[in-house]
Amino acid sequence: MGRGGRLVVGLSLSAKPWRTLRWLVLAPHPDDETLGAGALIAQTAKAGRLAGVVYLTDGSGSHETMPGRSGTLVSSRKREAATAFHHLTGNRNQPPVHLDWQDASPVPPGHPAFDRAARRLTALCRRWQVDALAVTARHEPHCDHEAAAKLAYAVGKRIKGRLVIAEYVVWALPPTSSSHRELRTAPMLRGQRRHALAAHRSQLTASHGPGFRLPATRRAMPASDILYLRRAS
Template sequence: MQRRCDFAQPDSLKRSAIVFSPHQDDETLGCGGTILKKTQAGAPIKIVFMTDGSQSHSHVMSAKDLRKIRSNEALAAAEKLGVASKDVMFLNITDGTLTHHKNMVIKKVKEILLTTLPEEVFVPYRQDGVPDHNATCHIVVSALKECGLRTTVYEYPVWFWCNWPWTNFAAQQKQESSTLGHHWNTGLNWLKYFRHAVDIQDVLDLKRIALEQHRSQMTRLIPDSGWSTLGDIAQGEFLQCFFQDYEFFYRYRLN
């Protein structure tokens, strides 16, 4: 299957946008470079965090402490991305429970959309593989349809990268053939859907600085081997996926 990409043009980088992030770090991982390019171009950008991030390391730190730490990290990262604190919103749904609150969150998202009327909306890929991520996409797209807004949606991959051929293929080869079939199909989805690309080569260093603000995800805040980091996943291969020359999106128009 031949892969063809269309690349973001300068005019598109000036369009207003809202980035919906399931957790505090997904905004930087999935589209941090694009946010930087847009804020540098003068585009109005808002970031909405769907959950409170309180469960990422709840086995070694209290949910209350994590919630505070991750919200502060999110604001620090947003600042590095060029987004002011007044343009950052927290819905504070308990981490891991977004699927149980869809109707209520759809209502909240509709209010945000109708107040801001963004030209573009960024959400995680619909089959990203983590419940909060998949739910974020479903909730936001449902809200957009109910509002009847004409906008362009960009779905960004995060946990999708934890599939063949990008990470840990040797370990996956040892799995059942049916599972390998799933990873092969995931690779085909990449060819089919992710055909829009934003060149972020000139802002890669700034994206790294923004991600470093999410210290709870990048470093061990306490000396406990149970505190996992993004760099631990797939022996670092997962994190490398976010520092390619381009960020890729599944782009489509609603209404």
């Protein structure tokens, strides 16, 4: 069963050609990797097909901080991301990459900062021989999630069609079958995603004072992920 109890009939990440691809995950914020792509990360890491995880923003917008004091929150969220990545992969040898955009202040395509990020991400894809890039869906309601999708598709254009772009949802409803095909991962080990999410203490507790707190309803996560492949128009 998929999210919302839907019966999922579609492609399987365990089948050819999907199981032979090398994957990179682009997450808007630390915790989105676990919420939206944790099973993808776990499965591809186990198979030796995970290139890495890249975070778009510094996570500084989740809590109120005194002027000039956001560095403590940013450092905490990066440590949490590294711990969550370890829980998902069992590996500390390749830490996540951070592009360090300011949280909740995305820049549009054509802006110099957007172009720099696109060039850097393109270079990483080429260096790590990435075949597929997983990113939050273009219709996600958060501005950083939408920006991450725009960045991923910009990288896809730079690599000229040789990169599969797969979308995952965190806050949005799944896209329709008329616009996307579904690609399903294998189930995760019991408790693995929960342990990874627990690493993001700043998003679950009042450890950094008033600010974002992940709703309890979102902490019950499925064992598998569904990725969405945009159909050719």
